[in-house]
Amino acid sequence: MFSFEVLFGQLLVGAILLGGLYALVTIGLALIFGVMRILNIAHGEFIIFGAYATYWISHLLRFDPFLSIVLAVPVSGLLGFLVNTLVIKGLTKSFDAPIVSSFGLLLVLQASMLIAWSGDPRSIVTPFTAESIRLGLVLVPIVRLIAFVISLSILMLLYLFLTRTFAGRAVRAIAQDSEAAATLGIPVQRLQTFTFVLSTCLAGLSGGLVAMIVSFQPTLGPEFLLKSFVILALAGVGNIQGIMAGGLILSIAESYGSFFLGSGLRNVVAYLLLIVLLLTRPRGLFGEKQVREV
């Protein structure tokens, strides 16, 4: 039995599952942008690096892919720490220095990965690949479901960390006003380093999950970056619920957009959505009203 409703439902399920992962892909970029005021153009490369780290750990050590992700996260974090110490720390406050610098970083990371691991598309095969659960008339792919559940739990943990713990509140204080936070005795520099490392860990984690769903290659980074931009613009800076909703809206728009307009225009839908949003809701759909800076 095959009907339009089933197809519609199938698209919706796929979109919801993907939306959770999109939110996880974005959260690293959002954290760095919120806390350090740095638009990290190399964010996509950290995601791809996480994918490769997971791939190689499971490939070379013959570990289970999900266990490999757990090991790949600290590896990504280490890369983030190095990058933060060598490149990001001590950049001037002007807003285009970090953008250009992280673009240089994008080149370094992307070209290094191309040289080291070639441009061949790879993917991670899990024990559940190509298996799905039947839910009524709709099929739910198991790997996507697992990725969705992991993404959602990590985002919830992060939310609890940022709202319920002292360190999390300090991070949010820096995001609001780093100078005022410094005068209150919050170690701004140290927490910024922490945020950067945390973001790259999250990027690595999302990369590992992405690699189980689609095939990846070193040049795919900018695509994830642009998706993150869209979600960030949807959400506005500094709220996790907004980013979750943004991920969902983007994936639903993409799924139905590519279904009705053809898959070639999938990304056009995302970009146009972003531009319209930027123009009409510059603080994001769920952004807080803020006093305009002078």
Place this chain on the structure above:
Amino acid sequence: MATIAGAALFAIPVVAGGNNFIIALSFIFATYTTLALSWNIVGGFAGQLNLGHAAFFGVAAYTLALSTNAGMHPYVGVLAGGIAAIGMALLMSPLLKLRGDYFAIGTLSLTEAIKVAILNVHAYGIRLTPYQGLSRVQNYYFLATLLITVCVATFLIERSRIKLAFVSIRENEALASGSGVNLVKYKVLALVLSGFFTGLVGGIYGYNLLYVPAEHVFSIEWTIIPLFMVLIGGRGTLTGPLIGAVIYLGIYYVLQFTVTEISLVVFGLVVVLIIKFMPQGLIETLVVKKLGVRRTSIV
């Protein structure tokens, strides 16, 4: 000085004789330098971080390809490309009300959206048939004239009140607006000027290549490389982008010929280091600060 440089620019094909490599290399140099100067109008003087520069370039190259294949003279097609780029600038202008990072994201996405949309229609690009009597040397002369025109335009902007308006917007929008600078007017003016010149470059580049694939003419390199050149050389001046272009292309080609395999990695590192240690640009840091050369400027 300027006259000698201009004369040298035109003498290159004569000196090179039939050496196609030198003419091709000069063409590339002139292309990027002109792009850097035109990006500088928006990104350097007016301080709007435009990441959609490639959109002007690509739209113009496409217009040229379509109009030339429809039977128009190629250089008229280049002009049509420039006008199409003005249209693109006007289409992009609503984004100017966004600030800083958001303007950058918006322009970048707009460019990508156009690229993907065109790729959907013309997946393999458009081929052009060469026009009788227009060789690469003529194309080079056309581009060299354009380069000098943009230099003169920049020079005139530097000497006029327009620069004051642009720079005041860059330094502090609210104060500029409070002092009676019409923000919308001057931002759009900067974008249109920048777009027009970029469009002309895109047009002549497309004709010189005789092949216009969307993947290539809308590529982000047409945005990022001019941006680097301006930042390396120093923004909002005539000499900055010129020197930045020479340094950039120098480093790039030296790396290409020496460490070919890892040239992009090394290049990325150079960019990171320059921004880290000389955030004001190479020229500002070395010439102005170290040697104490005074720059006659109001900023």
